Amino acid sequence: MTPQSVETGDEPLSKSRLRLWLKLLKASNLIEDQIRRRLRDQYQSTLPRFDVMSALSRSPEGLKMSQISEMLRVSNGNVTGIVDRLTDEGLALRVAVPGDRRASLVRLTPKGQAAFAEHAAAHESWIDDMLDGLNADDVEGMIRRLDYLNETLEDKE
């Protein structure tokens, strides 16, 4: 056995980890592509818009631009463009923050709330459909490992 390499069967663990990553990425892309396609076809929307609206829907009092970009882990300039487009379509709006003329609070409009409620319900059923091959044990086993993985990944940042 090669020193320092832990083996599983006949394959070094590092190779298995690489294979795991490629399969994880593949699953993620397959699911994400489906969601993007359906959001586009059925609602003339996109995943980034969905993500921003989802964050806003959880904070009816509104969110600052910087809060959104932190929650979604995307750049500030990115959020500017997405909120601009949501605003153009009457789904969101910027409200001035009294006492701080630099910032503004972004909120969903009633129209935005209604649209997101519809999108979110569809989204949940799409996921349920795409993952219906996994039973409760599978789901639990994967969640447990992904939780641990995500913790270690965040620690490393």
Added chain:
Amino acid sequence: MTPQSVETGDEPLSKSRLRLWLKLLKASNLIEDQIRRRLRDQYQSTLPRFDVMSALSRSPEGLKMSQISEMLRVSNGNVTGIVDRLTDEGLALRVAVPGDRRASLVRLTPKGQAAFAEHAAAHESWIDDMLDGLNADDVEGMIRRLDYLNETLEDKE
């Protein structure tokens, strides 16, 4: 119990599946962002370039544009741009296909082969490092479930 809803503990399975998807997406994004950042910082490259070069490196005789876009599941026009940029940098080149003036074979140049070999080695060690919290059992368990999930997802396309 609600009719038609399979429960695990006190949560409907559809909710668990949604949570699983969000965690899968999070892990995928955390890892992908790290890879993008390192490819950029250490090699002035990008993940799409890496993916194209990876496909090309496995086919020294070259690949047609349409083969690349099919393998990577991206659009034709997308590949055009990426190969253009690789070509501009002397990492890839287009070779005429005798007997078909529409198509061309894309190949890595020697410079491209050398660059990719370096990037691929680094890439593998980054993954090994990021996933080092998972032991052989974890890796095997996740691969098994992801294999199954990917199969069902591809069947649904």
Added chain:
DNA sequence: CATGGAAAGTTTAGGCTTGAAGTAAAAATC
């Protein structure tokens, strides 16, 4: 061999994404 359709690629418009540069306002420091 003419012609109509299929195939291979490119181009284009529009949106997403980043890092970097820029603007303005607030806060801290002197």
Added chain:
DNA sequence: GATTTTTACTTCAAGCCTAAACTTTCCATG
């Protein structure tokens, strides 16, 4: 109170990505 630094956000350039339109070439059918 003036100056410096930080904070909040926008703008910009460049790359990525898609669907759709387009060009060129190939091929099948009459």
